[in-house]
Structures are given as C-alpha cells and as structure tokens.
Amino acid sequence: MSGQRASATRGSKPLALIVEDETRMRKFLSLALLAQGYGVVEAVSGREGLLQAAARTPAFILLDLGLPDLDGVEVIKQLRDWTATPIIVVSARGQERKKVEALDAGANDYLTRPFGSTELMTRLRVALKHAAPATPEATNAVVTVGKLRIDLMRRLVFVGDSEVHLTPTEYKLFALLMKHSDKVLTQRQLLDHVWGPGHEEDKQSLRGCLMQLRRKLETNPAHPRYLVTEAGVGYRIKDPGDVSA
Secondary structure, three states, X not given: OOOOOEEOOOXXXXXXXXXXXXXXXXXXXXXXXXXXXXEEEEEOOHHHHHHHHHHHOOOEEEEOOEOOXXXXXXXXXHHHOOOOOOEEEEEXXXXXXXXXXXXXXXXXXXXXXXXXXXXXXXHHHHHHHOOOOOOHHHHOOEEEEOOEEEEOOOOEEEEOOEEXXXXXXXXXXXXXXXXXXXXXXEHHXXXXXXXXXXXXXXXXXXXXXXXXXXXXXXOOXXXXXXXXXXXXXXXXXXXXXXXXX
C-alpha cells in the first residue's frame, strides 16, 4: 500500500490514520483495522501524517515514533496544538523515557512491538471510550475572529490577507487565546500554559508579550479591539463586530 492512498470500507466504524514508514508494520495495522470494519488512511512521514490529520479528520491515529523526517513526539505536540483526536503510539522503542515523553506530549496510549491485533483492538476501544467529545475548538485547525486568523496546523497568523510573524512565545499565547476566543482567561492560566509552572506571578512577562502582540495585530495598539483586558482578571480575544460580546 502507498502512503498516499486511502482504503475505506462500507462498515459504520470510523476512519483511522496510520503514520508509519515501515511497510510491513503499516500493512499489519491496516489489515487489522480493515478486518474490524474501520476505514484506513496511511502516511509514511510525520509531515504527511499532519497533513492527512488536518484534511481527513480521523477518529484516531496510530503513530510510530521513529519516522524519517520528524520525531513522533514532535508530531504529537503539533497535533495537540489543534486536535484532541486519540493517539496511540505503536513503536519498537520500549524505553521508559520515550513512553513518558510520548504520553506527556499528549498520546493516549503506547504499544511496544511486538503486539497482536487483539491487544491493539483492546487498547483502541479503551482510547475511543475515554476520548474527549469533539468540539469546534478541538477539531478546527483554522480559527478566525474578525480579521484575525490562525492556522494551528501550519502555525501561521494573519491579519486580513497579510501574514504576521510572531515569536514562539507570542504565537503560543495568541494561539491559546484564539482557541478560547471570547472566553476570559486568567493571568495565572496564561502564565502557567505559556511560561510553565513556577511563573504564575511573572505578570510583567505576560504584559510585555501582550503589548507586542497588540503592536503586531491591532490597528491602534493603545486602544485594542481584539486583545482586550478584563480588569483584575485576565485577557480575552473579542470580535469587535459582535455586538453581543
């Protein structure tokens, strides 16, 4: 099977994405899933897997860590920027450290080779059972608020049709606000997510980052229309055209 080709069934079960560069393992996984009525889409590299995940919105992903272009842990991190789709790692790497890294990055489960189809299906059923319900925030790779737009999969930011270049910290803060548009996020929430534990009181860094974002994204940074302050609480992204906001 080619990594570019998708296989489908007439069954009612959902679509699976297999991200695996080893032909024999990819074939084993595909046949096991097809036998249970799942549809299958295949990718042979991390970048192709990310593109297929955005284009096909699979119900779950089987992911190898040893990919030819991107490390599987990095693929998990990029997926978790915009989707809550269950991810089960299937890898020959049995080291405890790699398991921890994959799970910390957002994988739902980890299977170490060799394993059989019965164990695979059991782990899969558990992952799907405990998967978070799909929400627009969790499944939409592009978020638009007024003239602001962020492509979470490609990590691109636009004001209207013009691309805006952000630093990694600015992007992380802006992405978090956009994914929760029109919801107030507290200063502590923002600091913990963007700067990490131990920085909950570093309000100066947060204010400085917000100031830079307003300079890049607002027409009048002194009177922001999108990145608004909720006095004494935190910040939110607001659509200035929404009169109900």
